[in-house]
Each structure stands twice: as structure tokens, then as C-alpha cells.
Amino acid sequence: MSAIQKVAVIGAGVMGAGIAAHVANAGLPVVLLDIVPEGAANRSAIAEGALAKLLKAQPAAFMHSRNARLVTPGNIEDDLDKLADVDWIVEAVIERPDIKRDLYAKVQAVRKPGSIVSSNTSTIPLKFLVEGLPEDFAADFLITHFFNPPRYMRLLELVAGDKTRPDAVEAIRAFGDRALGKCVVDCKDTPGFIANRIGAYWTQAAVTAAIDGGLTVEEADAVMGRPVGVPKTGIFGLMDLVGIDLMPHVSASMDATLPAGDALRDLGGVPDLVMKMIGDGYSGRKGKGGFYRINRDGGGKVKESIDLRTGAYAKSGKAALDSLGAARKGGLQALMSHDDRGGQYAWKVMSGTLAYAASLVPEIADTVAAVDEAMRTGYAWKYGPFELIDRVGADWFAARLEAEGRPVPDLLQKARAEGFYRVHDGVLQFLAVDGSYQAVPRAEGVLLLSDVKRRSKRVDGNGSASLWDVGDGVACLEFHTKMNSFDPGIIAMIEKSLRIVPRQFKALVIHNEADNFSVGANVGLILFAANLAAWGQVDEMVAKGQQAFKALKYAPFPVVGAPSGMALGGGCEVLLHCGAVQAHAETYMGLVEAGVGIVPGWGGCKELLVRWAGNPKAPRGPMPPVAKAFELIGTAQVAKSAAEAQAMLFLRPTDGITMNRDRLLADAKAKALSMAEGYAPPAEPEIRLPGAAARTALAMAVRDFHSSGKATDHDVVVAGRLAEVLSGGDTDVTETLAEDDIYDLEREALVALLHTPATLARIEHMLNTGKPLRN
Numbered sequence: 149m150s151a152i153q154k155v156a157v158i159g160a161g162v163m164g165a166g167i168a169a170h171v172a173n174a175g176l177p178v179v180l181l182d183i184v185p186e187g188a189a190n191r192s193a194i195a196e197g198a199l200a201k202l203l204k205a206q207p208a209a210f211m212h213s214r215n216a217r218l219v220t221p222g223n224i225e226d227d228l229d230k231l232a233d234v235d236w237i238v239e240a241v242i243e244r245p246d247i248k249r250d251l252y253a254k255v256q257a258v259r260k261p262g263s264i265v266s267s268n269t270s271t272i273p274l275k276f277l278v279e280g281l282p283e284d285f286a287a288d289f290l291i292t293h294f295f296n297p298p299r300y301m302r303l304l305e306l307v308a309g310d311k312t313r314p315d316a317v318e319a320i321r322a323f324g325d326r327a328l329g330k331c332v333v334d335c336k337d338t339p340g341f342i343a344n345r346i347g348a349y350w351t352q353a354a355v356t357a358a359i360d361g362g363l364t365v366e367e368a369d370a371v372m373g374r375p376v377g378v379p380k381t382g383i384f385g386l387m388d389l390v391g392i393d394l395m396p397h398v399s400a401s402m403d404a405t406l407p408a409g410d411a412l413r414d415l416g417g418v419p420d421l422v423m424k425m426i427g428d429g430y431s432g433r434k435g436k437g438g439f440y441r442i443n444r445d446g447g448g449k450v451k452e453s454i455d456l457r458t459g460a461y462a463k464s465g466k467a468a469l470d471s472l473g474a475a476r477k478g479g480l481q482a483l484m485s486h487d488d489r490g491g492q493y494a495w496k497v498m499s500g501t502l503a504y505a506a507s508l509v510p511e512i513a514d515t516v517a518a519v520d521e522a523m524r525t526g527y528a529w530k531y532g533p534f535e536l537i538d539r540v541g542a543d544w545f546a547a548r549l550e551a552e553g554r555p556v557p558d559l560l561q562k563a564r565a566e567g568f569y570r571v572h573d574g575v576l577q578f579l580a581v582d583g584s585y586q587a588v589p590r591a592e593g594v595l596l597l598s599d600v601k602r603r604s605k606r607v608d609g610n611g612s613a614s615l616w617d618v619g620d621g622v623a624c625l626e627f628h629t630k631m632n633s634f635d636p637g638i639i640a641m642i643e644k645s646l647r648i649v650p651r652q653f654k655a656l657v658i659h660n661e662a663d664n665f666s667v668g669a670n671v672g673l674i675l676f677a678a679n680l681a682a683w684g685q686v687d688e689m690v691a692k693g694q695q696a697f698k699a700l701k702y703a704p705f706p707v708v709g710a711p712s713g714m715a716l717g718g719g720c721e722v723l724l725h726c727g728a729v730q731a732h733a734e735t736y737m738g739l740v741e742a743g744v745g746i747v748p749g750w751g752g753c754k755e756l757l758v759r760w761a762g763n764p765k766a767p768r769g770p771m772p773p774v775a776k777a778f779e780l781i782g783t784a785q786v787a788k789s790a791a792e793a794q795a796m797l798f799l800r801p802t803d804g805i806t807m808n809r810d811r812l813l814a815d816a817k818a819k820a821l822s823m824a825e826g827y828a829p830p831a832e833p834e835i836r837l838p839g840a841a842a843r844t845a846l847a848m849a850v851r852d853f854h855s856s857g858k859a860t861d862h863d864v865v866v867a868g869r870l871a872e873v874l875s876g877g878d879t880d881v882t883e884t885l886a887e888d889d890i891y892d893l894e895r896e897a898l899v900a901l902l903h904t905p906a907t908l909a910r911i912e913h914m915l916n917t918g919k920p921l922r923n
Contacts, residue, residue, distance in 0.1 A: 150327060151319040152264075156181065156234040158224060158251065160198035163268055164240030166298040169202050169209035172218040173299060173733070173791075174327040174807065179230045184223045195221035209299055211733060211789035224251070228258045236320070238292065240268040243401060245276050252277075256285050264316045266292040270344055271401040274309045274337045286311040292320060293341060295526045296390070300734070302809075303526030304330035305341045325591060329733060329807030331525040338512050339405035340398075342519055343526035345412075345512055346533060348398050350501045352415045354383040355395075357496045358456060359419055361489055365439045365453040370467035371490045375475040375483050376498055377530035384453075388438035393431045395422060411504050421459055430454075440464065481540040498536070503549060505533035506557035510581050516559070516568050517578045517588050534568040534578075542567050574603030595814035597624060597661050607652070608644060612637025615645050621654035621824070622817045632666040634693065634718045635673060642696040642722075649705055655820035655827075656703070658726065659710035659813055665735070668717025669693075671744055675911045678902045687899055693718065693750040694891045701725040701830070706823035710816035711735045712809050716786065720798060721748060724755035727830070728823060729803040730816040731790040737798040738786030741898075743920040745862060745907030747870045748781060749898035754890035756780065757874060758833050759797040770838040770881045771845070774874045778846055781874075782867050835885040837876025846871040862906040862923050869897040 153176065157168040160182035171178040182194035190196065199221050202209045210216055222230060231237055237255060241247060248267060255265060265288055267277055278286045290308045295301035304324045308317045324330040335341040340348055358368035369382025381389060396418045406413055425431070425438065432438035441461060443450045452461040471490035475483035484495040505519060513519050520532020537545055542563040546556045559581060568579045569588075576599070577585040590596065600616055607615040607623065612635055618624045625645050627638055649656045677685045700707050700722070709723040712732030720737045723729050731737075739752045747753065760766055760773035779785070780796060787793035790805045806815045850867045853859035859867070873893040876885055901907045906923050913921035 152235045152323045155236045157238045159240035160195040165198040170298045172215040173211045181224045192223045212791040237265045287313045302331045304332045305335045333522045342522040349412045353497045367467040384439035388432040391432045393426045506560045538567040594810045610637045613641035623653040624657045626660045633670040635670045654824040655706040657708045657816045664713035665711035665715040666719025690749045690895045697725040706820045708816045708820040721750040721752040732809045733807045735790045737793040739781045740784040743784045745910035746901045747897045749894045753873045839880040842875035843871045
């Protein structure tokens with residue numbers, strides 16, 4: 149059992165409230181306190197208001213709305229006694245050491261002995277926070293720096309003081325890892341810790357260099373986005389998202405604590421343009437706009453961007469730089485070597501950022517691996533700074549710095565021969581500060597497929613999927629197509645795995661480490677076949693998928709799905725056919741086929757019907773399961789978490805949920821092994837459906853939606869075909885249908901819809917734009 153069973157958060161602002169919500173997501177009670185507003189009749193109005201906002205937040209702060217019941221709001225004048233039985237108290241108040249220390253004195257008077265107290269400060273060193281406080285408080289105190297939004301950003305920076313007791317640090321590390329799903333990274337007690345120290349440099353450098361270099365906002369974002377491994381928002385889109393007014397606060401805080409001569413100081417202050425924008429109310433998306441804004445004059449919606457030289461707004465355009473084309477072909481080194489203003493901008497910003505990062509180890513962290521993990525999980529960079537240096541070449545990077553007369557950090561000099569990372573005897577290693585290479589550490593119990601792949605050869609595979617031995621008699625089937633969309637190669641590998649596993653293994657796990665488990669069938673292949681009128685091929689593709697998924701369901705060994713990210717369409721259907729699922733908490737499941745004008749064709753309709761028919765909490769009778777499946781599939785509902793997926797019965801109540809994605813494969817493997825002894829596949833269900841009566845009722849509901857403008861003409865057509873499947877076709881409740889009967893209805897409906905121009909238009913539009921067509 150965890151040492152932490154109850155938590156309190158003091159400070160119900162954006163961060164404090166978000167932390168409280170995520171503790172509730174972990175299933176623990178949490179007290180949320182804030183000040184008493186002056187003259188307020190409701191003394192806990194701030195905390196209660198924060199809880200109300202959390203329930204409306206998008207993206208959602210709670211993994212399920214019921215988790216809000218675990219949060220008890222209050223105020224620090226009347227409710228500090230609620231801290232008496234709390235195991236961990238998180239302070240998330242204004243970034244002023246004096247205010248924080250005053251609060252700590254009040255907390256010290258009421259907290260129980262041995263309870264842990266931590267600050268969510270983003271920049272203030274711990275030594276300033278515990279000045280003048282008792283020894284026993286300092287022993288229980290540390291910094292736990294979450295990133296916003298706390299539910300979604302995986303980084304938790306941990307800073308312990310000289311007096312912090314080791315068991316307190318370990319208790320928070322274990323809770324942050326297993327209960328909250330965080331990548332817990334140890335930081336030194338330095339300004340900004342790891343991510344904000346490097347992130348502040350990158351932000352300041354990127355804004356200043358764009359203004360000085362005469363780039364447009366769109367050009368800067370195009371360069372400082374995906375080409376350098378940063379989210380597509382780039383720099384200015386990111387600032388609009390997090391709030392432009394944050395920049396001067398971070399800058400002032402860093403200036404107050406950074407050592408003299410630090411390179412971040414040399415970048416200068418916040419640009420005048422930024423300060424003017426803040427003064428005029430252009431603080432980003434939360435204000436009137438930011439570097440981008442939506443102009444609604446004249447009744448339209450025109451996206452505009454600011455001119456970084458004049459401060460005037462004009463219609464946004466697309467970036468057209470030769471350096472971007474070079475980056476697409478030759479990668480980051482080609483971008484940073486290009487001589488146009490985009491290439492010069494990339495070199496100026498990234499060379500400074502990467503050299504700065506290299507100069508800070510071991511000042512801010514003991515290892516380059518810790519720094520890279522912090523930037524990946526705290527700033528959502530695809531690669532950390534040392535991984536980026538390896539991508540451009542450590543020797544090339546150091547040589548160019550030398551050619552420009554710039555200092556080369558000692559650690560970069562040591563990396564020139566082999567880089568910051570290497571694989572040795574199948575083990576990923578990083579360059580330590582003493583020049584040796586050491587294994588990248590993994591927390592106890594973590595099993596990563598990427599590590600398995602480095603040290604072994606696949607059991608079998610093709611260009612779409614591979615079978616791996618993950619130990620102890622368990623195989624892992626990995627999809628690796630684009631977005632892990634299903635193609636004939638994946639179906640063939642499922643069929644082959646079903647032959648291999650009984651001979652060599654005890655169980656099978658279906659898992660991959662891509663951003664998304666699977667976005668469903670490759671509709672591009674389906675569109676291609678439909679345009680050629682290759683209807684036999686289309687029918688065969690659907691039939692083969694049905695046969696493969698049914699074989700998974702009735703395999704003589706446990707099949708455990710282990711998804712994370714999106715599991716949509718066929719990705720959801722394969723999980724519905726697994727004997728069990730161990731899902732990452734951030735799994736987004738749904739049968740979304742209606743969005744492209746078709747119905748689920750690989751057993752999704754059937755499985756959802758069977759699950760809702762067997763739900764003990766649902767109303768009895770043949771119609772409620774049909775109506776619920778029709779609602780979920782017809783409106784393409786997607787569960788926004790594994791907890792919501794359980795409520796929708798995409799996951800069973802017995803399926804497991806793993807908070808930390810790094811532990812997902814190990815948990816799925818353990819579940820598979822626990823099922824292996826004496827495993828027997830499920831019995832085939834007997835299905836009774838209401839037939840024509842149900843179709844009539846569903847058609848009436850769809851007509852009402854159509855007449856009110858909530859459903860389009862083709863929505864009605866798709867809904868009619870879906871109703872035919874879910875009602876059981878030409879049947880009634882006196883007849884028993886087999887699973888194959890529903891498979892046949894699914895296949896017939898899907899192929900029929902592919903004959904319609906409107907469905908083909910939906911598929912083509914989705915492929916071209918990534919958005920559904922409302923036709």
C-alpha cells in the first residue's frame with residue numbers, strides 16, 4: 149500500500165486545481181483550499197469555483213466526472229484542521245517566498261508528524277523556501293513541480309533539500325510514478341530546475357531572434373515546430389496557448405535567482421513588442437488574442453497574425469521558406485545549415501539552446517538522460533536537447549561552434565567521438581559527465597518494448613507488424629504502419645501470430661509504443677479499391693478482418709490488449725475481441741466509422757451489443773442494448789479516458805487501467821500470465837435482437853434529428869444501415885442469432901455504403917483534411 153492515502157492542495161488556481169483533479173483521478177480523496185475572498189458570503193468561494201471550472205474544463209481535467217466527488221473544497225482560515233489526517237500537502241500559491249513561508253508556518257501548526265509538504269514552485273530554489281523554518285519541517289519538505297495541465301503533462305520535477313529525509317523523497321517518487329503516472333525526474337536545487345531553465349532560454353531566444361531576424365510569426369512557428377521536434381504550435385502558437393503574460397513573470401523570477409554571467413541573462417529582457425501586447429490585453433488565447441487572433445469584423449472569422457516589426461495585424465499566410473523543404477529532405481542539420489532566414493533563425497536559436505543545455509550538466513541534473521526526459525515530458529519536445537545534438541552530429545555541432553569562435557561545453561567535447569547516446573550489447577547507454585557510458589536507468593518494474601527490440605530479434609513479422617518475445621512465455625504483437633492503421637499486412641500478422649503463439653508461448657499481448665495504438669482501418673486502401681470498383685477485394689478485406697478478430701477472441705490462450713492514445717474504429721474493434729485489456733489511463737476509444745460514412749465492419753457492432761445486453765445496470769429487454777449501441781456508434785462517441793471507456797463498455801469493468809505509460813507493457817504481461825493457467829476461451833453468445841420494430845423506432849429518432857438540422861442527409865443513410873445491423877436484420881426476439889450472422893450484416897452494410905458517392909466523399913475529405921465532412 150502507498151504511504152500516501154490522502155492529499156491536500158493549498159492554492160486553487162489553474163495549477164493547484166489541476167493537481168487536485170489529477171490526485172482524484174488516481175482515486176484518492178483530496179482537500180483543496182484557498183484564501184477567503186474579501187467580503188464574500190461564501191468563504192470557500194474560490195476553491196468551490198475552481199472545482200466547478202474543473203468540471204467544465206477542456207481538455208478535461210478529470211478522467212471521469214465522478215472523480216470530482218473526491219475533491220473537498222475549503223479555505224485556509226476555517227479548514228486548515230482538515231490537514232490533520234493528510235499524508236501529502238502540496239502548496240501551489242503565488243510565487244513569493246515570503247507568502248509561501250507564512251503559509252508553511254500555519255501548516256506546521258496543524259499537520260500530523262511525518263506528513264510530507266511540498267511546493268509546486270516553478271522557479272524558486274528550495275533553500276529560499278525553508279529559511280527560518282523548523283528542522284522537522286525541512287526534513288519533510290521538498291519541491292514537486294508539476295507541468296500544466298497536470299493530467300496530461302507527464303513530467304514531475306523532484307527537488308530535495310540537504311535536510312529532506314530520503315524516505316519522504318521515495319514516497320513521493322513512488323506515488324508520482326505509479327499513482328499519478330508521472331515521469332519523475334530528480335533535479336538540482338537551481339533556478340528553474342531543468343525544464344524551465346532550458347525552456348526559458350529557448351523561449352526567449354526564439355522570440356528575440358524572430359523579431360531581430362525579420363521573420364513572420366508563421367515562418368518562426370514553421371521553423372521552431374516540427375522540424376526541430378517541437379509541437380506544431382512552434383514558439384508563438386505556444387505562447388498564445390500558455391499565456392504571453394507568463395513571459396515577464398518567468399523572466400523576472402529567473403533574473404532574480406540566476407548566477408551572474410548566465411547565458412540566459414545575455415538574451416536581454418522581454419521585447420518591447422511583447423510588453424505592449426500584454427498592456428493592450430493581447431495575452432494569448434485567454435485574452436483578446438496574441439500573436440494570432442481571430443478577427444470577427446464583418447461577421448466573418450479571419451485568422452490574423454501580428455507583424456513583429458510594426459505590431460499591426462494582417463491575415464495569416466503560410467510560411468514559404470526553402471529551408472523548410474531542406475529540413476523535410478535532410479533533417480535538422482540541413483535546416484540549421486541552410487542560408488535563408490529560416491535556416492539562420494534555426495541555427496541561432498537551436499545552437500544557443502543546445503549549447504546552453506550542454507553547459508548545465510551536472511549543474512541542474514546529474515545526467516543528460518534526466519535533462520532529455522524532462523524536456524520530452526515537460527515541454528512535449530519529441531527529442532531532448534542531447535538527443536537533438538546526436539541527430540545533427542555532436543562533432544559537426546562542436547566544429548561549427550568552434551568555427552564561429554563560440555565556446556564548446558566540456559560535455560559536448562567528450563561526446564564528439566560517439567555522441568551522447570549509444571547502444572552497447574543491446575543496452576541503450578548515455579554519456580556520463582566523467583566520459584564513461586552508463587545504461588539509461590529504468591524504474592523497477594518497467595518493461596519497454598523499445599528495450600526489448602534493442603536486445604533481441606523479432607520472432608516474426610512483416611512491414612506492417614512484428615511479433616516479439618517479451619519474456620516469461622509472453623509474446624507481444626506490435627503494429628507499426630503509419631498511425632498504426634490496419635492494412636492486409638497487420639491482418640496477416642494477426643493470423644500468423646495465432647499459429648505461432650500456441651507452439652512457443654503461453655499468452656499474447658497486443659501493444660506498441662507509438663503515440664496512438666491504432667486509428668483503425670487504412671481507409672485510403674478502401675477508397676482506392678472502391679474507386680476501382682474492386683468490390684470483391686473490398687468484401688475480402690472486410691471478411692479477413694472479421695475472421696482474424698474472431699480468431700483472437702476464441703484463441704486457446706489469453707490475448708491481452710494494451711493500448712494507449714487513440715484506439716479508434718478497427719483499433720477499438722481489435723480490443724473488443726481481446727480476452728482482456730490493460731489500458732493506459734490516457735486511452736481514447738470509440739467506434740467512429742460513421743464519420744467517414746460507414747459502419748464498424750470487424751465485429752464492433754456485435755461486441756457492443758453483447759456487452760450492453762449483458763450489463764447488469766442497464767434496463768432489461770431487447771431494445772435498450774440496441775439503442776445504446778446505436779447512440780455510441782451513430783454519433784461516433786469517443787471515450788476521453790480509459791475510465792470513460794469503461795463507462796461506455798468499450799472496456800469491461802474487469803479490464804485494468806495503468807496510470808504510467810512506461811508500466812503498461814509490464815502490467816499487460818502480468819495480466820496475461822495471471823490468465824494463462826487453465827485458460828479457456830469464452831463461450832459464443834446467443835444473440836436475440838428485435839428486428840423491424842427496433843429499426844422503426846430508430847428511424848423515427850433519426851428523422852427528428854434530421855428535421856432539426858442535427859443530422860445531415862447522408863447521416864440518415866448511414867444511420868439506416870447501422871440500424872439494420874444493430875436490429876438484427878430480418879429477425880425478431882424469438883430467434884437466436886450467432887455472431888456470424890451479425891458479422892454478415894456488418895459486412896453487407898459497410899460494402900453497401902461504399903457504393904454511395906457521399907461515403908466516398910467523406911473518406912476522401914478525411915484523408916485530405918483530417919476532418920469529417922458533414923454532407
